Amino acid sequence: MPTPDEIRERIERAIPGAEAVVDGPDGVHFSAVVTSGAFAGRPLLEQHRMVMDVFAGELGGAIHALSVKTKTS
């Protein structure tokens, strides 16, 4: 079962300059607020896709749900 800290590390490793705050008290539903300059100028859909892609294949499985909020600063 992934921990919020693992989710945070994986997001920060995958997205340049990202800082993530991840919450997931039950170990299967997570919410992440991700701040990265890499989101600047990209459509919201693409920003969210950058975060979702980190967990491709796991969403709906080990990670039941990942709620995402992206910020550029």
Added chain:
Amino acid sequence: MPEQTDNPIRQAITEAIGENPVILFMKGTPDAPACGFSARTVAALQAVGAPFAAVDILPDPRIRQELTAVSSWPTIPQLFIKGELVGGADIVGEMYETGELAAALGVEAPADAPADAPADANPAFAPLSIENRLG
């Protein structure tokens, strides 16, 4: 006419996306959402007051599988406007709060619409049509 394929479910999905200017793929129905994320998305669409078609993906696991193959989006719900994927519950909620959702739907949000994305669907508000040839 879309090309005939040997994948009727995928074809029905792409046709439904093409034929309905606003279509939501969700768990459950607008009257009875089966997941909180689907419920929030329905509530945002209802608060904006735009008619939308809805497809319940739960009756057959292949619907979700084929939908994700079409959209490359891993989670449910998925909202499409004019044939384009807009996103899931988080994106729709954020667009609701910024007013972009009403703009994308070509409607003016009602004056009494709440500023924050509503948390729950209003079951009294019926969608324009339930497009469910896929079940």
